[in-house]
Amino acid sequence: MRISNKIVAYTTGLVLLLSGCKKQLDINHDPNNPPVDEATPQLIFPGAVMSSAATIGGEYAILGMLWSEFATEDAFSSQYRNLDSYSATGSDLNTNYGELYTGALSDYQLVLDKSVAAEDWNFYLMATVMKAYSYATLVDIYDQVPFTEALQGVANLQPHFDAGDVIYDSLINEIDVALGKDFSARTNSDPGTADFIFGGDMAKWMQFANTLKLKLYLRMVNKNDAKAQAGITALYNNGGNFLTEDAAISTFTSVPGKQNPFYAYNIFSLNTTNNLRASITFLNWLKENSDPRIVSYFGSPTAIGIHQGDFQNTTDPTYANAATFVQAPTDPVQFISGPESYFMQAEARERYFGGDQAKELYDLGVTAAFNFWGFDASGFIAPGGAYEYPTAGTFDDKLDAIITQKWASLPGSHALEGWLERNRTGFPKSSPVYSTDPSWVPGEFVIAKATVIGQNYPKRLVIPDEERSTNKNTPDQVPITTPVWWGK
């Protein structure tokens, strides 16, 4: 059996060869993507900020455009009919909700972890502010979202939802912790170009942090005015130090993939470019006040509009000529705009400081809003001007003026804020009649003609299916007519 012996020998040899093959089989590290250990704040932060910008300034802005009544769906196109008729369901805006958690929040958390390890407090503050901004936006839209148990991957596949006010308190606390860090430490790195918002200017990030706190406190005035007052008073006692310019990404270009996300979605990608037509609600307000921004927003001082949600009316001969909302690929995405900062300060002064400096701040806000488009507001805010501050009016008159002017500054990627602020303050006012009625006052909100929720306004979105179908701890669905925790 010599031959058999040989076979045994060969086979043994092969088995030995195989056992040496472990190295041969260790080829499963992805050559196309770096290992997660390579993450640094500089590498992760820019993408996370862009994720916040692309969602809040993207599809959420489209929702904002419609529900702030800046624009309404074209009668001959159909892209946003479901939103314009308030029939947003759990299947809408899933992608953006998911992107905020997986593209923004999880990455902010990674930046926080890495910057704590490196004692890099610059990135720590930046990530804290952006995390708070993004989480607060989710709360403002969905009321409750996972927070304390979120972002843990396999460690918790079914995160519980937290109440909106609890999340708000935590976010404010986290900002305070971040602001208390040592910004002169040698371990801090210069964010430089990795900071698309301020180019690494930490003084401005501190302003952003303060202004965001101001915004969060103002949001809770209906629910817990005392806490808001205490928080805002503390802010002023610390010197205020709010934003005087936009906290924004302003470096979008016309290059595909580098465009303003709202433009990229609404103009660049769709079949027709005129889904968003001028809403008469906003358009006639601009006309009534001879506001020059009508050209910036709708192209012409004589632009024609469509009544809100009247897209099923294909017989109105003027509708085909209704103005399309003007957009450019280079439009910025503002997180908090300069005018918005002034308007918030004006409101705070009016609420808690007896109106001291409120008019000045209001005027600064209107001026900055006009300046953004290259217009001069001085005639408008001067005595007798269309937007003169109602110094002698009631608190509500003043709040109306502040919020309405804020609203008028928001069309574009910042449009969501218009809807949220109306949910909080009720301004601009609601009209008892539809805008076709002769008694309708321009600028007053009307319920969309095609409403599927009756004579109501939408006040929130329902939790997206993407979360509901995978997370058993998703709370029961709440109608979109129910205000969020801070809502009016």
Place this chain on the structure above:
Amino acid sequence: MRTLLILLSFTVALCVTAQAQTVTGRVTNPKGEPVSFATVRVKNTKTTVAADVDGAFKIRAATGQTLIISAANYATQEIIVQNPDNISVTLQVQEAGLNEVVVTALGQSKSKAKVGYSTASFNNEAITRASPISMLDGLQGKIAGADISTLSGTPGGSTKVVLRGYGVIGGGGNQPLYVIDGIPLSDALFNVAATGGNGPALSDYGNGMNDVNPADVENITVLKGTAAASLYGSQAKNGVILITTKRGKAGKMKVDFTSTFNLTEVGKLPTYQKEFGQGWGGTFILSENGSWGPKLDGKMRPWGATVDNSQLIKPFSAQNLRDFFDWGTESNNNISVSGGNDRTNYYFSYGNVFSDGILPSDVDRLQRHTLSLRTNTTYENFSISTSLNYINRNLNTPAKFSLSPFGNDIYTQLWQLPVDIPVKDFKAYNNKFFNVDNYFTPYAENPFYTLYENGSNQKSDRIYGKIDMTYKFTNELSAQFRFGGDFTNARTKIWNAVNAPSPGSWNAGNNVEGAARRPDIGSYQEQTDYNSILNGDFIVKYVKDLGKDFSLDVLGGVNYYQTQASNVTAAIQGLTVPKFYNLSNSDNPPTSSNGYAQKRLIGLYGQAIIGFKDQLYLTVNARNDWSSTLPIDHNAFFYPGANLSWIASNTFNLTNTGISLLKFRAAYGKTGADAAPYLVYPTLTQVAINQSNIYSGMRYGTVTFPFNGVNAFTINNNIGNQNLKPIITKEIEVGTEMRFLQNRVGIDAAYYDKQTEGQIFTVPIAPSTGYTGLVENIGVVSNRGVEVTFDAMPVRTNTVTWKLTYTFSKNWNKVLSLTQGLDKVIEATDGLSGGIEFDAIPGKPIGQYLSPYPVFAPDGKIVVDPNTAFPVQAADKVDIGTSQRDFSMGLVNVITIKDFQVGFSLDYRKGGVMYSGTADLTLFTGNALATAYNDRKPFVIPNSVNMTTGTDGKPVYTENKTVVTEANFSNYFYTNNNKALAYPMRLIDKSFVKLRDVTITYNLPKAWASKLRAANLSLTAYGRNFILWVPKSNPYVDPEVSNLGNDLTSEFGEYGAGVGPTTRTYGLTLRASF
């Protein structure tokens, strides 16, 4: 190392010589006709010759030695040499039966008697009868238990093959393993994702298996079950398709020539309503892309844009969509040269295909050249065979999806033509009325523009081959070393022209609706793909008769398998110089990406067959694999199998029963399969933000990095799994083969029960975890089924034979479980938010459609919302059907009358539903037949109620009186508004019966042939797929089509605007042998 072993083995050589003389003879059939090129061998020696064309042979053999005479389709015969001169051998025609040899796992030939599982074999004639250019297209509907579908009417498109049902839930992996001459063949799809994205593949460039030239194939054997395939290991969990190519035979040089030419025409198109013309909401609107206008009255009306103060006029009457399509042409030529002597045989072939599809222009065109060279050499105890194949392919194929905003796909444009618009006029797409500025609607693009200006091309070079060496140490012991590879390089280009309506033009908004068309910014993309498989086996075989009752057949081996794939893509978006396609031609910097994937697998295997008295055979086998794609410390998996074959007709004397063969089989098999590469470790990925549904391919509002000169990475949204386990498939199979009446009637039946466990799938998880997917081993899928093949020869006379084969298969598919906590897995969606899902749900067949659905009152009446006039949508989507078929059956008939042969085959597949994108778009545009409902008069949804909440909090139902108005009529059919009813309208019954092929062959008389010095000459006229029956509920598409790949997701149906129609083919083939 292994080569060294072989070289060492040369040291042992055996040589046999004998006292010999020249023996002559002639081989004939029972009719006395010569059997050309029969093989004559002296038993127990290597001496082999081939008979000549007249059946005459000369061989050196000693008196008393035995000659073995064999020929294809004849029973092998042995004759003892007594008189060396003029030995006359009459070979009997062999019907299918026991003596048949089948190719089994690892390319081992085995007597069918020893095989304890179901196999199906097809020879070249069956494969090429209707001259397909893809080797499996000729077998559609002919294999029980195999679902073979052509996925589009475009030349070079993909073919889908599924054996015994879908077992794998996630990530594809339901395709069988293709093995050609013992070496795995890549079936990779070189599909290219749309520019800069990760959406579905843009075009269908066909799957790898389709590259093999059918004319080169000697035989295809299908091993459907796990038991049959398990020796192949990981790749074979879905069965194996074994391809044996043609080889040279000893004898004089033989030349075979085949030439075929056919015409193709468009097959099933959606059936349109013919009553209503252009417009929307019942109103005639010049710029609309739908047929929601007034009744067609045949009167002359102006149409389209006003250009230079003039407008075209035409009658307001229905036009024919078929006018858009052309006749396609296809030619396919093959020549092969083969021959050899008793030591060395050779086979060389060249084939080409020139095919131009039914779309005008050459946007759909395939050119393919195939070259093959194969040799077999035997020297003493050593034999070596080689095979080298080269394929050159040049394919133009249209986009399957809209490429917004770069360009467009054809069918999206076509289905948006109102029924009264004359499509053929648009061919002059530069004409001032039909150009970019003034095409009649801003909502779509001139389809001829799309045809002539946009397109894609893929050129590929592929080489596959092997070297296979065997050394016989003794008559019992031999060793085989086989090494092969398959290497493909493909270069793909995709171009889309830049265009924008001129300011002030009709399509820039100067139309009656003030609608402006978004400009196409144009794009150009190049991608290079490389794909390789390396495979080596070293096998030791031992065959021994153990006494008079027992036989033993053992083999053991080691396998090395490696795949590599890489690609590099670069693209520009937005062209500077129109119609100039180069990566430099953009104001924007090119974007680029590359990918690389590698996996390696090492296997050890063994098999033993014990035979008892030529009637009972037991096979046991086992294999252990080590795979690189599993966690490194748990990368080994072991799986055994066994099968039993009992030839009852050898056990009992059945001579007088009319039973010629009675065989029973039983088998159990298990296979393990590894994962795709790189699912284990966590990674970062470069940031690319899309605000869109990942299934839709539409990327709305994309932001990519680097941005502002800064690159950025994000945590990969899928969590890898460091405890990943292999997928295990287990199958039990029992079956029987019975033949009656001298083999004239036969039945082969099988029952199988297969379970696929531990599926590797990226399970969607809540985004609030920070991730969207978790790679897991989930779920068990069961496939049980019955396969029956019945064949008969009802007529067998000297001049007429009629053979028929009937196949029936039914598969019961069920998802038995998913991971705990997971109640469904979404396989695909229609791309619309909140639309139709295609799911795997425990307790149901894999591939279940969940659709928005109405709420019903307790008495079954439909609940309508009086605000909208449409039904209220139920909170949850409703399961409204499965993609799985009830059963399939096929019937093949071949009738030979003297020199004529007539064949036809039918393919019937019953049941299952599919999603139709063609339905979606034609329902939207009011072209679909269904939209003429109620003569488009306002109506109240029948049997509908309104629901309010009563004072007691309980629902109160009152009769619904809200009318679906004329203005709202179109919304009734559209998913934006009437979600609950419109979504289900897009799911259609996919049953069909197809007349797969009809062939008429005339074998020209030998006398004619010999004038051309040809041995055989025949002419075949054929037609393919020219009759299709579908249920009335499917007025849209050929239900075989899909544009979602060739695996489970393709069962979803046709996505987007659909794939367009399939084709009917009519052709002629000339075959000649010299």
